Amino acid sequence: MKAVGIIVEYNPFHNGHLYHLEETKKQTGADCIIAVMSGNFLQRGEPALVSKWARTKMALSAGVDIVIELPYAFAVQSAEQFASGAVTLLHSLFCEEICFGSENGNITAFIDAAKTFLEQKQQHDSYVQEALQEGVSYPRANAEAWKRLNATNLDLSKPNNVLGLAYVKAILQKQIPITPRTIRRIASDYHDKTFSHPSIASATSLRKALKGSLAHLETIAPYIPGTTKQTLEQYYDTYGMFHEWEAYFPFLKYRIMTAEEAELRQIAGVDEGIEHRLKQEIVAAPTFSAFMNSIKTKRYTWTRLQRICTHILTNFTKDQRKKTETPTYIRLLGMSSNGRRYLQHVKKHLPLPLVTKVSNLKHDPIYQQEKKASFAYAAIFPEPARTNVLKEEYATPPLLQ
């Protein structure tokens, strides 16, 4: 059986994801599609609209065979660490290929760029350092450095190109025997906030349109599969909300206000004295977006600051980050009957434990952080949802499709 891996967040699952999934099957001839998916918090440093379980359900309904969790320690990270965790996990399940969506769509461009990067890493890094010194943001510095190396046709101002390059770099750097492929994303930039295609729109634009409530579900219905719509409805009916940063702001503010600066400095990503700024600006900030706007500088991108806020919210420390640099387990979130057959086939040979009961992970530092993140995710609920959601995290067996 040929397994092909995809790296996803599905926040929420939409027609663009469906297109990518079906094209992946068609182009690779895969017998089994394995998705490694961020959990309750996402790469850009924000809570997922709905829980990992709801998003797993969307994925399985759409035809993914196996969904495993990309642990918080890799998911809420820069592209490099995100990619490294994801590719390692897909390899541990013996994926022969990975297939990612990108704005570029040409795998040769990614492979060339990755090779150039590995060959000219030092030069690239010194360019970036120089630009950072001048107060340029990292993404711009990175894109500039590539331009100056005159070495890539990739437009690295496009977020999916950046992630794609990170996957290919991880594969080459770690010499992982996985073949990378890419499919061109259609009709929608990641950052698009308006709809320009009759059935495809970015997850960002869908979340914007949803405005955190069911009232606007019909607006986004043309862009999502029916099962996504049902799952969103069910989630909202059960929990009374979709998850957005603003709902977590009381906890973030509480934590920053009562923490010592020295404690904030221990949090992953809190460097270069940003803790002073956080402490100073939080005092009068009434909302998350007001807070973010008050701490933003040219140097710190919105995404980087959101990740810092997420790490503070979930108490992810530098010390923990050091202890969680390589995946130690494969956590199964869900599978189809086809996925189950695949796992039966490979499970005796897996290099990492395949985990269906997280109680077995009690002392694993990667799972320690997952637990903290799961609780932070549930903290905004009134009882009994708060305690029930937490139980779900501990006790839900992998979903079956």
Add this chain to the structure above:
Amino acid sequence: MKAVGIIVEYNPFHNGHLYHLEETKKQTGADCIIAVMSGNFLQRGEPALVSKWARTKMALSAGVDIVIELPYAFAVQSAEQFASGAVTLLHSLFCEEICFGSENGNITAFIDAAKTFLEQKQQHDSYVQEALQEGVSYPRANAEAWKRLNATNLDLSKPNNVLGLAYVKAILQKQIPITPRTIRRIASDYHDKTFSHPSIASATSLRKALKGSLAHLETIAPYIPGTTKQTLEQYYDTYGMFHEWEAYFPFLKYRIMTAEEAELRQIAGVDEGIEHRLKQEIVAAPTFSAFMNSIKTKRYTWTRLQRICTHILTNFTKDQRKKTETPTYIRLLGMSSNGRRYLQHVKKHLPLPLVTKVSNLKHDPIYQQEKKASFAYAAIFPEPARTNVLKEEYATPPLLQ
């Protein structure tokens, strides 16, 4: 001018407090009554029903001349540290006497007991240690030890006797030139939860009867002055609530769930491995009272556990406690015109700075903790109250009556 000190929490101010205040004036012939009052969190480890400002107003309306704050670092502590901070502050304002309410009512009993304690401290402590080893709670061990020393007529199972003894011990130990007096509390035990007198009831029973809402204000009206009633009404109208532990539980639970055990161990009062118990029992606890009941043991009294929870909520660390053992400033919360005259008279001679603007205290470790406690106190409000209450803490000048 003769100043006399009283040590209060006024949670809320009631007729028993009024009786104590008026008797104090009568018996001491004081020209000026100075109250040192706990701030937003109280000695028993709980949030005050209404803010320090509202309670200062009640005190001034009832005839107190000067209200100063007993900082968190002394207020939310065992009787010994509470007394030590309070007596030191009253002495720093040149009080000649202090007058406390007690179940016993005879100052000689307190002085004798305090002397005995100082003479036989070692023996007393070894009795207590022995009893603690056997799993007896501290208050019982303490009372037992006194009985075995056969040295006091004070009933130390009564909380106001315990506090009174602590005041007298502090005076003798520090050789502070203040004369202690006591007035017998009438009609109501501190712990009484029902009403047995037509106009006097304990603060505990009043809070119980109030049930956190205005609806029951008329029930307690016979037991409180009209100005207390008005102030409670105003507070509720402005902020929509009275403060109770349950409202803070989401923040306490969030903090315990996301903190590492090693972090909890740094909190004042978290000793002897109680952090394991806290981490274990918090997971399924839906409410504060359920949590408290699940962590209670014979050894840990309810009050001690509540103080631990308050220290976790406000992030009061062992390290901070070490840095805050002696008062460093006198914070004025309010004064009458008579109080103002007194302060004019003494202010050039004060041994500690008299503070009316807390912005001057930025780097004072005692005030650092006050700030954290003030924010934790405000954390439960929706905006704009949350930010406004915080501004109040920083910007309110002393109230004038």
